[in-house]
Amino acid sequence: MAEPIVQRVALVGAGLIGSSIARAAREYGAAREIAILDASDAVMARVREIGIADEASGDPAKALAGADLVIICTPVGVCETVAQSIAPFLETGAILSDVGSVKSAVVAQVAPHVPEGVHFIPAHPIAGTEFSGPDAGFATLFQNRWCLLTPPEDADAAAVETLGAFWTRIGAKVEAMSADHHDKVLALTSHLPHLIAYNIVGTAEDFGEQTRSEVIKFSASGFRDFTRIAASDPTMWRDIFLNNREAVLEMLGRFNEDLSALQRMIRRGDGQGLFDFFARTRAIRRSIVEQGQDTAAPDFGRRDKSA
Amino acid sequence: MAEPIVQRVALVGAGLIGSSIARAAREYGAAREIAILDASDAVMARVREIGIADEASGDPAKALAGADLVIICTPVGVCETVAQSIAPFLETGAILSDVGSVKSAVVAQVAPHVPEGVHFIPAHPIAGTEFSGPDAGFATLFQNRWCLLTPPEDADAAAVETLGAFWTRIGAKVEAMSADHHDKVLALTSHLPHLIAYNIVGTAEDFGEQTRSEVIKFSASGFRDFTRIAASDPTMWRDIFLNNREAVLEMLGRFNEDLSALQRMIRRGDGQGLFDFFARTRAIRRSIVEQGQDTAAPDFGRRDKSA
Ligand SMILES: NC(=O)c1ccc[n+]([C@@H]2O[C@H](COP(=O)([O-])OP(=O)(O)OC[C@H]3O[C@@H](n4cnc5c(N)ncnc54)[C@H](OP(=O)(O)O)[C@@H]3O)[C@@H](O)[C@H]2O)c1
Numbered sequence: 001m002a003e004p005i006v007q008r009v010a011l012v013g014a015g016l017i018g019s020s021i022a023r024a025a026r027e028y029g030a031a032r033e034i035a036i037l038d039a040s041d042a043v044m045a046r047v048r049e050i051g052i053a054d055e056a057s058g059d060p061a062k063a064l065a066g067a068d069l070v071i072i073c074t075p076v077g078v079c080e081t082v083a084q085s086i087a088p089f090l091e092t093g094a095i096l097s098d099v100g101s102v103k104s105a106v107v108a109q110v111a112p113h114v115p116e117g118v119h120f121i122p123a124h125p126i127a128g129t130e131f132s133g134p135d136a137g138f139a140t141l142f143q144n145r146w147c148l149l150t151p152p153e154d155a156d157a158a159a160v161e162t163l164g165a166f167w168t169r170i171g172a173k174v175e176a177m178s179a180d181h182h183d184k185v186l187a188l189t190s191h192l193p194h195l196i197a198y199n200i201v202g203t204a205e206d207f208g209e210q211t212r213s214e215v216i217k218f219s220a221s222g223f224r225d226f227t228r229i230a231a232s233d234p235t236m237w238r239d240i241f242l243n244n245r246e247a248v249l250e251m252l253g254r255f256n257e258d259l260s261a262l263q264r265m266i267r268r269g270d271g272q273g274l275f276d277f278f279a280r281t282r283a284i285r286r287s288i289v290e291q292g293q294d295t296a297a298p299d300f301g302r303r304d305k306s307a
Numbered sequence: 308m309a310e311p312i313v314q315r316v317a318l319v320g321a322g323l324i325g326s327s328i329a330r331a332a333r334e335y336g337a338a339r340e341i342a343i344l345d346a347s348d349a350v351m352a353r354v355r356e357i358g359i360a361d362e363a364s365g366d367p368a369k370a371l372a373g374a375d376l377v378i379i380c381t382p383v384g385v386c387e388t389v390a391q392s393i394a395p396f397l398e399t400g401a402i403l404s405d406v407g408s409v410k411s412a413v414v415a416q417v418a419p420h421v422p423e424g425v426h427f428i429p430a431h432p433i434a435g436t437e438f439s440g441p442d443a444g445f446a447t448l449f450q451n452r453w454c455l456l457t458p459p460e461d462a463d464a465a466a467v468e469t470l471g472a473f474w475t476r477i478g479a480k481v482e483a484m485s486a487d488h489h490d491k492v493l494a495l496t497s498h499l500p501h502l503i504a505y506n507i508v509g510t511a512e513d514f515g516e517q518t519r520s521e522v523i524k525f526s527a528s529g530f531r532d533f534t535r536i537a538a539s540d541p542t543m544w545r546d547i548f549l550n551n552r553e554a555v556l557e558m559l560g561r562f563n564e565d566l567s568a569l570q571r572m573i574r575r576g577d578g579q580g581l582f583d584f585f586a587r588t589r590a591i592r593r594s595i596v597e598q599g600q601d602t603a604a605p606d607f608g609r610r611d612k613s614a
């Protein structure tokens with residue numbers, strides 16, 4: 001196997017993302033040693049049980065000693081606390097990164113606590129599932145997925161390169177952009193879709209028991225596609241909406257304008273308008289499939305219990 | 308194999324649904340003979356090529372002769388024309404049914420043309436994919452899916468029973484309800500989700516080329532889940548929205564109210580409100596999976612090209 005990219009990666013937070021990085025780093029030889037540090041004793045115990053780290057004592061000094069790459073993998077809302085608590089243990093020359101789904105707010109909260117000589121390069125892997133915790137992770141999660149780096153303008157070029165090489169080694173395609181641009185794009189591709197999915201499932205919830213049970217029964221007609229992402233972790237998503245407020249509200253405004261137009265077409269019985277609207281959205285699906293970001297199989301290639 | 312439920316089923320329209328019924332009827336022995344009649348010469352030619360029907364001459368008199376079950380499987384918008392054109396060939400005692408995704412409007416359009424002595428029992432299988440045409444169909448499409456019958460109050464009990472037995476034989480679970488109730492429930496479980504999906508993909512479309520290409524690249528963060536149903540057939544969906552206007556507009560009103568509430572929580576930074584909202588939507592997903600209406604595998608068990 002090729003030389004490891006870093007000597008020791010320390011992952012702070014061992015949920016879906018942190019534990020997937022640990023598994024992938026070992027599987028693809030991206031780090032010589034893997035340390036995990038999680039605030040939860042239960043998570044640390046589980047990490048030791050499944051053996052995905054070389055250092056899992058739960059002691060920050062031990063976890064961070066010799067770590068040339070430290071990645072914060074906790075919910076966005078605790079990034080500042082985490083940065084504060086690990087700062088004393090960060091070694092000069094180390095790279096500090098994160099995986100948060102929003103970037104400008106994380107930078108604002110973490111950057112002030114980064115010691116001189118430590119290179120803070122934020123990142124966000126565009127990969128995940130609707131499940132959480134150390135058992136949800138798997139080594140191939142990042143394969144063929146993008147990982148966005150949002151290095152500050154004065155970032156150390158070698159540090160950016162090392163971080164990019166680490167993500168490339170564990171399967172990701174790497175691209176750099178500003179934190180601001182990241183937050184706008186993700187507001188549209190990720191935050192708005194999750195908000196809409198949560199909302200439509202919530203609308204169904206609001207009805208009485210009978211309607212709810214019918215919605216569940218007949219969900220294969222469309223509804224069930226929304227329930228997957230609306231089953232994502234509430235803490236993670238609360239933090240995202242609190243920390244990317246402006247971009248999300250802007251996208252939501254655009255969405256609402258378009259929806260009003262569709263509503264008007266339905267009310268007026270504008271068949272041609274509806275047909276035209278529905279016809280132009282197919283091209284995007286085709287491109288997503290062509291670029292390997294989704295499967296072309298009908299119904300996502302789902303295997304139902306029954307099949 | 309058990310005795311066939313009917314002697315000859317004639318399917319008018321051989322797209323995804325019609326061709327799936329044909330395949331399933333043969334696979335599970337639901338009909339002794341299968342006739343297909345489609346308005347399109349190309350579709351008829353393809354039907355003969357793939358050999359999914361015993362009678363595929365394209366001649367209505369031949370297709371409907373001896374058919375004790377006739378199912379209209381065309382888009383909803385042409386149901387009336389189809390009913391008119393096949394009426395002269397329907398045999399006394401035959402069952403006439405359909406598979407339209409809306410029911411009250413279909414009843415209003417078809418019922419006036421049904422000859423005396425023919426039993427009109429509308430139906431709607433809650434099963435489908437985002438693909439269309441005779442090649443998209445498959446025999447197992449209806450396995451473990453619901454098929455809703457909306458018999459009129461004075462319907463012939465034996466005819467309802469035969470139609471139910473036919474759907475049961477090809478794998479569906481059958482339930483009866485009024486056309487009106489059907490249209491309300493489906494507005495929520497199917498029509499609103501499709502409208503929202505079309506709308507969010509449309510919102511992304513509205514942005515310039517650069518944003519569009521980023522949305523496609525980073526779609527694995529949530530957006531891609533919506534693009535599947537937004538790639539469904541535009542004709543079919545135009546017809547559904549034109550023919551279930553009131554119920555859809557009502558559900559859309561409810562959706563908009565809920566969305567305003569979420570929007571307000573984001574603007575005010577109401578973390579507890581967001582958390583509570585996001586926490587209550589998981590139960591519905593769990594029930595859908597438990598009832599075998601979706602897979603529990605992460606990401607719908609998608610297989611990416613890369614994996
Ligand atoms: N899930 C996705 O699809 C996805 C995709 C891309 C990026 N992200 C980002 O990745 C990050 C983590 O998400 P995830 O899905 O991996 O979440 P997760 O499965 O819930 O894992 C988060 C872990 O962090 C731990 N933690 C919480 N506070 C901590 C602290 N102060 N110090 C150390 N550990 C702490 C949690 O422990 P407890 O269990 O005790 O809370 C939990 O084990 C988030 O910032 C999210 O925005 C997620």
Ligand SMILES: NC(=O)c1ccc[n+]([C@@H]2O[C@H](COP(=O)([O-])OP(=O)(O)OC[C@H]3O[C@@H](n4cnc5c(N)ncnc54)[C@H](OP(=O)(O)O)[C@@H]3O)[C@@H](O)[C@H]2O)c1
Nearest residue numbers: 320322323324345346347381382383407408435436439440
């Ligand atoms: N797709 C789903 O997920 C789904 C699920 C449940 C119910 N449904 C309902 O099933 C029905 C059919 O949907 P589908 O997905 O099977 O559509 P489809 O794949 O587009 O097939 C419709 C077929 O009907 C043909 N047709 C059009 N006008 C006709 C006419 N006057 N006489 C005979 N054939 C005609 C079409 O021919 P051309 O190709 O020449 O137009 C086409 O072959 C719709 O009412 C829909 O609401 C669909």
